[in-house]
Amino acid sequence: MASVWKHKRGGWYLEIAMPVGPSRKIYLGRIPSSAAQSVRLRVEQLAQLARVGEPPTGQLAAWLCACNPTFTAALESAGLLRAWQSTAAPKLTDWWGQYVARRTDFTASTRKGWQTALLHVSQRWPHQRLTEINALDAKTFATDLGLAVSPSHAAKIIGRCSQVFRAAIDAKLITENPFAGIRLGRAIDKTRKRYVDDATARRVLEGFATLEGRALFALARWCGLRVVCETLPLTWAHVNWAENRLTIPNNTKTGLRVVPLFEPARTELAALYDAAPETPWVFNRCRASAGTQWRTWLLTACRTAGVEPWPKLWHNLRAACRTDLEERFPAHVCDCWVGHSTRVAKDHYLRVTPAHWAAACGSVLTPPPKPDQSRARVET
16 A cells, blocks of 8 residues: 655655555655654555544554644545544643533533633643643643642542543543543641631621621531532522421532521521512622622621631531531431531541540549659558
8 A cells, every 4th residue: 555665866755556546655755764664554554544434543643643744734635634634633622621511510610620620731731632642641740730739639630631531532532541540649638627616606607797697607607508609599489487497409519408497597597588678599799709708708707706717718617517417416417418428528527626625535634643652662
């Protein structure tokens, strides 16, 4: 099908026998004979695949991407790239966008996380196609990423990269996933864990200037709702006053679930309901900028109450709720109400409280009496 000949001007040229008509000649330049033979073998592979309408393998596709545009244009004129053109692997950044757009099940917050991951990926591979990224590239990227961001954030980005390449395999764009087998440990940052006890929470509750702020804080601390994704969609139709229950709507991060209205969350929600204007939303203020404004409300309430703000403001309130519930109810009940698994609760939510320390150390707070030295001497 293809053969290599010396050119009269020096160097080598490739002669491709065509099924119909004269053969095609492509000048390869002054390269070693071994390189010319390597080109011949690859071109013959392309010809065999083109004959049966199959796309090139991952290695052939990567080789074509690295070839001189003049050479690939000559292969195209010879009809060897028709299969390649119809199934050319897209750029990684383009395929990333297509994949995320197809995932209609992704929430707004999930899409934001994918966009953040894309920023890291596009800095490393702004123009590379899927077939141009190999396993060594992926491992190097994972190592560099682990040095640049937190371990848990790096693990999440690598997981999303692997997910994108698996989808490309399913779409028959590539044959291998370069991120397969790369696992980064998701270290838990225990320095940011805090337990917001009931007394402190009630002090902060009194620091809020609005009924909406009080109700929002109470739902996070005593009912374990996620702020903002589970509180923003709440309407008054989700509140069952007769049965003392609150339904988390289905269009949230964890989907539909029902939560008991614990005190003082019920008291604060009832006060807000009595004063609420004619609107279906439970929280009607600052809806467009809830992520920043509601945090400002909590920081202001902490300063008013004279309480030092804790890390991960809303998350640690939810974690304190889970910790308190764990003392009263079985784990599977807490999982149902708070909306995560026991394993996740163990890693990220459960806290050691002052009450635990008091129960364990209360009996040894008083130092033991010193032995009577004089008596000891007499006995010896």
